[in-house]
Amino acid sequence: MTAAAPLAATPVTEPGRRAFVLAIAAQKGGVGKTTTSVSLASAWARFHGLRVLLVDLDPQGHVDLAVRQQITEPGGALSSVLADRGATPIGEIAASTTVENLWVTRADAGLLTIEERLAGRIGRETVLRRAMERSREHFDVIVLDCPPNLGLLTINALVAADRVLVPAEPSPLGLAGVHGLFDAVNDVRDQLNDQIEVLGVVLTRMDGRNTRTNGAVLESVQRTMGDMLLPVHVHVDAALAQAQLAGEDVFAHRPTSRAAEQYQELAEIILSRR
Numbered sequence: 285m286t287a288a289a290p291l292a293a294t295p296v297t298e299p300g301r302r303a304f305v306l307a308i309a310a311q312k313g314g315v316g317k318t319t320t321s322v323s324l325a326s327a328w329a330r331f332h333g334l335r336v337l338l339v340d341l342d343p344q345g346h347v348d349l350a351v352r353q354q355i356t357e358p359g360g361a362l363s364s365v366l367a368d369r370g371a372t373p374i375g376e377i378a379a380s381t382t383v384e385n386l387w388v389t390r391a392d393a394g395l396l397t398i399e400e401r402l403a404g405r406i407g408r409e410t411v412l413r414r415a416m417e418r419s420r421e422h423f424d425v426i427v428l429d430c431p432p433n434l435g436l437l438t439i440n441a442l443v444a445a446d447r448v449l450v451p452a453e454p455s456p457l458g459l460a461g462v463h464g465l466f467d468a469v470n471d472v473r474d475q476l477n478d479q480i481e482v483l484g485v486v487l488t489r490m491d492g493r494n495t496r497t498n499g500a501v502l503e504s505v506q507r508t509m510g511d512m513l514l515p516v517h518v519h520v521d522a523a524l525a526q527a528q529l530a531g532e533d534v535f536a537h538r539p540t541s542r543a544a545e546q547y548q549e550l551a552e553i554i555l556s557r558r
């Protein structure tokens with residue numbers, strides 16, 4: 285995590301676009317939100333030539349850890365942008381990376397207390413949307429990696445996004461939180477962002493060894509989620525943890541791994557559904 289620094293990035297400008305904004309959110313912790321955010325953002329920049337901004341909205345700063353070897357400048361503090369009522373375009377604090385077309389806004393220490401600082405303010409749910417508005421024309425996709433709760437940062441992401449992708453583990457408990465998120469999306473649609481829709485649920489950490497349990501869980505998920513369940517699942521693959529340890533995305537670290545292949549497929553499916 286970076287210290288709350290003043291703006292220290294080269295502003296990213298290439299007007300004329302209108303970014304598709306995808307929030308990656310789940311109430312539950314450890315279901316693969318960050319891994320999915322980093323892998324999809326990287327896949328779109330690498331294989332589709334899209335200009336991608338990956339925003340770390342989680343005070344844990346895991347995006348930063350996951351791609352720390354690929355970040356080439358410090359960037360600015362997201363918490364300052366949010367505290368400033370979203371007056372600064374978020375693209376102005378983005379850090380460039382060694383991946384062409386991929387920029388990252390990193391979590392900073394100020395994010396830990398930003399929810400408290402915004403709590404009493406009018407417009408607290410819309411600060412991210414305001415900060416993003418002018419930056420949308422400089423990117424093709426903006427990916428928002430959310431913290432594992434339905435607090436103010438996640439609500440800001442749902443207000444700012446066009447679509448939500450929900451990663452879930454293929455277990456009965458893993459799916460328990462999905463409906464809470466769907467309810468939050470419905471509330472946000474009723475009150476703050478009538479565009480927002482769930483793009484789908486992606487099963488992460490499928491365990492290839494436990495085919496019987498997986499089969500039963502998959503059947504039950506298909507029954508309850510229907511079309512919401514995306515047709516690509518991400519299997520357990522040590523390549524993902526190894527890539528995170530190395531501080532780079534899976535396509536840089538283990539390009540021939542199953543996870544790299546599955547995230548590439550997922551990236552294509554999402555583009556076709558957006």
Ligand SMILES: Nc1ncnc2c1ncn2[C@@H]1O[C@H](COP(=O)(O)OP(=O)(O)OP(=O)(O)O)[C@@H](O)[C@H]1O
Nearest residue numbers: 313314315316317318319432489519520521524525
């Ligand atoms: N398909 C997978 N195979 C193996 N390990 C995985 C897989 N997906 C994620 N992991 C590992 O699981 C851990 C949690 O993943 P990740 O950080 O992406 O989840 P998260 O939902 O963002 O967590 P948090 O709620 O804390 O933000 C990480 O150590 C990651 O390396």
Ligand SMILES: [Mg+2]
Nearest residue numbers: 317318342346
């Ligand atoms: Mg995370």
